[in-house]
Amino acid sequence: MLRRIQQAGHRVFLLADRWGNVAFGSANNPMYHLGTLSFFFFYILLITGIYVYIFFETGVTTSYTSVEELTQQWYLGGVMRSLHRYASDAMLATMVLHLSRGFFSNRYRGARWFSWSTGVPMLVMVFILGLTGYWLVWDQLGQFVAVRTMEMIDWLPIIAEPTARNFLTNTSITDLFFRLLVVTHLGLGLFLLGGMLLHVNRLNEAKINPPRILATGSFLALLVLSLIKPALSHAPADLSVSPTVLNLDWFYMFFYPLMDIWPMGYVWIFVGGGTLLLFLLPWLPPQKREHVAEVYLDDCSGCNLCVQDCPYEAIRLERRSDGHPRFSHEAMVIADHCVSCGICIASCPFSSPNRHSEKLTTGIDIPNRNIQHLRDNTLQAIEGISGDIKILVYGCDHAVRMGKLDIPGVAALSLPCTGALPPSFIDYAMSHGADGVMLTGCRKGDCFHRPGNFWMEERLAGSRKPQLKRSIDRRRLMVSWAAIPDKKELMADIETFRQQLSELNSQEAKASVGETSPATGR
């Protein structure tokens, strides 16, 4: 059931990604930069927040008047205030999309629990920041937030004296309370920054800044919105009157109206229970642990390539434990961080199927999907292809299903990630009967294992080690990134590739006849 929901949600995201790719190109598709955009909106919040705070006068009456004065200077103070408000909505929106994307695409379990579970408290913090921000203005909307929040807190059996009572009269609320509120708002902002840095701590080379063009576009969009629809206050708070017409910020206040239709206990189950459930999701239901990577010292030179490439910071370099005469270090896998993506196998310079060993070994491997299996499967797959043109496709478990590619003349093998394919296998397949090799996997910019397909491309281009041999005829290699719904496009690319290979074969056949025939005179 859960898997079905995830698959349906994932399809919606893949569709949105497709539109995003058409409109912005894959490098600038906002759907691929939801985390970095959240960072970017936070920076806007920080800068505009400092500006607004400079002019903010903390106090029951002064808060409102100082914000009003700031807003009247529409071209600067007003814009800064509006940017602060809209960036907070934008940040919440990108966060929710980012977490939904992680959930639906199943990128939150196993070793990824850390990013997920640090993300949930950040979400709570962003809500508290947003709500205290509205409260600080102390207009009718702030009054609404204050009274509703206190009613919720009063329902909990933890406070003997109901706090909402403190908000029942204009005289009972103090400047001191507002100072506390400001400290909470500013302090939480700093905590959030700490949380954000912790959040990406276990991810190798995590990108925290969106591409410049996307950042500029997002900023301009917020600026235009701030100019055409500036953030304004409601009438000043007056606790003797209940506000009747309010423009709620639905991003932050969506749960308050529930208090009018549900008993408070239900609202708490929705808000508190929902947050707890979200936090526990990576373990619901518990997942069978996959085999993690293992280091084989006989083939490990401590070269550091797997450490650099592991997307999850799951490999460290340690002092050698076997007293090797030439190598001073060895790789060591942190089992709790490993998601069994196999990218380390491709980084290891020993992962070559061309090595003359009967039993193929390498420096780092995944026991149940090891390099020996991959070599055996490669040979078996090529042997099983019938027809004039033999194409071997290497794909991944998270994109178009390789098992469903039932095309004559084509054999397909699936890896945990395309980035787990040592480039020397391309060479090996070609020299063992494949006319061409095709690489496929998740769409570019959306690799299930983060940089997997980027690093594969870098290896092919020769900018990341280990590289694909320069002597390989690149015309016999095709890369076609294709997510689950892109099977048709992948099939079309395979067909184009087949024609390309057929032409190449006939050209080469003609050339070799020419070379050997005495009639040509060459």
Ligand code: HEM
């Ligand atoms: C302040 C809000 C947030 C920011 C700025 C943020 C930012 C980021 C960034 C920059 C990454 C790394 C992306 C990469 O380079 O692969 C990331 C990964 C991740 N985030 Fe967030 N995030 C936020 C909130 C959340 C929330 C609320 C959740 C879930 C509850 C979440 C779950 C995750 C997960 C599971 C990953 C790992 C994804 C993977 O391994 O592919 N994040 N986040």
